[in-house]
Amino acid sequence: MTTTSGEFALLDETWSSVTPPAARRMLIAAAAAFSVRGYHATTTRDIAAQAGMSPAAVYIHYRSKEELLFHISRIGHATSLSVLTGVSEVDPAARLASAVRAFASWHAEYHTTARVVQYELSALTPEHLAEVVVLRRRIEAAVRDMVADGVAAGAFDVPDVRGATLAVLSLCIDVARWYRPTGHRTPAEIGDLYADLVLRMVGAAG
Amino acid sequence: MTTTSGEFALLDETWSSVTPPAARRMLIAAAAAFSVRGYHATTTRDIAAQAGMSPAAVYIHYRSKEELLFHISRIGHATSLSVLTGVSEVDPAARLASAVRAFASWHAEYHTTARVVQYELSALTPEHLAEVVVLRRRIEAAVRDMVADGVAAGAFDVPDVRGATLAVLSLCIDVARWYRPTGHRTPAEIGDLYADLVLRMVGAAG
DNA sequence: CTCCATACTAAGCGGTTGCTTAGGTCTAAG
DNA sequence: CTTAGACCTAAGCAACCGCTTAGTATGGAG
Numbered sequence: 086m087t088t089t090s091g092e093f094a095l096l097d098e099t100w101s102s103v104t105p106p107a108a109r110r111m112l113i114a115a116a117a118a119f120s121v122r123g124y125h126a127t128t129t130r131d132i133a134a135q136a137g138m139s140p141a142a143v144y145i146h147y148r149s150k151e152e153l154l155f156h157i158s159r160i161g162h163a164t165s166l167s168v169l170t171g172v173s174e175v176d177p178a179a180r181l182a183s184a185v186r187a188f189a190s191w192h193a194e195y196h197t198t199a200r201v202v203q204y205e206l207s208a209l210t211p212e213h214l215a216e217v218v219v220l221r222r223r224i225e226a227a228v229r230d231m232v233a234d235g236v237a238a239g240a241f242d243v244p245d246v247r248g249a250t251l252a253v254l255s256l257c258i259d260v261a262r263w264y265r266p267t268g269h270r271t272p273a274e275i276g277d278l279y280a281d282l283v284l285r286m287v288g289a290a291g
Numbered sequence: 292m293t294t295t296s297g298e299f300a301l302l303d304e305t306w307s308s309v310t311p312p313a314a315r316r317m318l319i320a321a322a323a324a325f326s327v328r329g330y331h332a333t334t335t336r337d338i339a340a341q342a343g344m345s346p347a348a349v350y351i352h353y354r355s356k357e358e359l360l361f362h363i364s365r366i367g368h369a370t371s372l373s374v375l376t377g378v379s380e381v382d383p384a385a386r387l388a389s390a391v392r393a394f395a396s397w398h399a400e401y402h403t404t405a406r407v408v409q410y411e412l413s414a415l416t417p418e419h420l421a422e423v424v425v426l427r428r429r430i431e432a433a434v435r436d437m438v439a440d441g442v443a444a445g446a447f448d449v450p451d452v453r454g455a456t457l458a459v460l461s462l463c464i465d466v467a468r469w470y471r472p473t474g475h476r477t478p479a480e481i482g483d484l485y486a487d488l489v490l491r492m493v494g495a496a497g
Numbered sequence: 498c499t500c501c502a503t504a505c506t507a508a509g510c511g512g513t514t515g516c517t518t519a520g521g522t523c524t525a526a527g
Numbered sequence: 528c529t530t531a532g533a534c535c536t537a538a539g540c541a542a543c544c545g546c547t548t549a550g551t552a553t554g555g556a557g
């Protein structure tokens with residue numbers, strides 16, 4: 086995966102597909118605010134102010150505050166899914182390690198988006214939640230398949246495939262909770278650490 | 292650790308020290324509401340209604356909604372710390388396994404409290420947060436010491452003690468996020484699964 | 498130029514929020 | 528019975544919420 090530099094990831098490629106620019110600025114402002122204060126503690130006035138517009142400008146591009154959250158959640162889920170499944174390795178251990186490295190480091194690098202993705206699901210409408218849950222199931226299935234493939238190939242020693250899948254996903258997702266840019270570990274270092282720990286968990290010969 | 296039975300843990304021993312009974316009922320109602328909807332999405336009217344009292348009754352026993360959150364967070368942190376450090380085993384691997392089993396299963400069994408403990412820190416006042424952070428540092432230190440003791444005794448193979456500590460804590464804490472009472476794993480089974488996975492992560496011979 | 502669509506703002510509406518105030522009800526001691 | 532005090536409620540206040548409305552500025556087409 087690629088990484089952005091700079092203190093504020095305002096040029097974040099995650100949102101490059103969102104047009105027009107004013108709508109994109111609004112989404113980025115909302116993601117930043119939701120990430121720091123949480124969805125319910127963020128007001129539409131906060132979002133508009135951070136985007137440099139009036140409170141009413143939110144409703145030019147989005148029907149409601151919840152729709153803003155939905156777009157962030159949907160794009161964030163899609164991005165993290167593509168990061169997870171974008172691995173090219175064939176060997177089961179190398180493949181799982183690479184996927185975990187990418188997925189965990191994404192949750193660090195894009196912790197702002199990741200926090201909204203992982204911790205604001207309950208603020209979505211039932212319809213929007215259902216759409217996002219489809220993506221979450223594909224994320225879970227991708228990890229489960231990688232673990233199961235390693236077991237089938239005799240490369241892993243895992244007594245409980247679903248349990249191991251749960252733990253691998255849980256470990257990576259929780260990075261979004263504790264990661265701070267000011268900490269002494271870079272996203273890449275976290276990815277390397279977690280790839281190693283996951284290989285140990287699945288009993289890959291190393 | 293002991294476990295309660297029954298669908299609703301209203302007789303939850305976690306809160307047994309809170310008096311008078313009306314104040315305890317209010318705390319339990321607040322913990323349940325904060326856990327489901329989050330602190331900011333919960334109104335003081337919600338809490339009072341769930342406790343079977345009028346909105347004004349909240350302020351007989353607590354100065355503010357935030358003070359309610361603080362008491363839940365403080366008691367919850369103290370309880371989880373005592374669960375983690377209440378292990379009696381001496382052998383490093385058995386000791387770490389027992390601690391992880393207890394800590395992870397606590398986050399499942401008491402996921403209602405655990406969610407408030409882990410995901411509402413940012414809603415605390417700076418003074419109250421500082422008090423809770425002291426307890427969080429003791430929790431982290433307890434795990435780190437157990438990992439370091441195993442390394443010193445030659446029982447564990449861990450290249451990065453702080454990294455492994457981070458992962459162990461993260462794994463257990465995240466149980467509060469994904470656990471559902473309707474799921475097909477009991478808290479005890481989760482504890483057993485996680486104890487095994489953690490021993491693999493720290494390279495304990497077994 | 499006119500015409501029209503797009504993008505935006507100033508002002509504000511109805512409803513809800515955390516919290517307060519004034520007063521009522523209960524128990525138990527004197 | 529009186530009184531004190533703990534506990535709780537009915538009513539409501541000021542502030543703030545998400546969102547709407549009416550109107551303004553801009554730029555391209557005819």
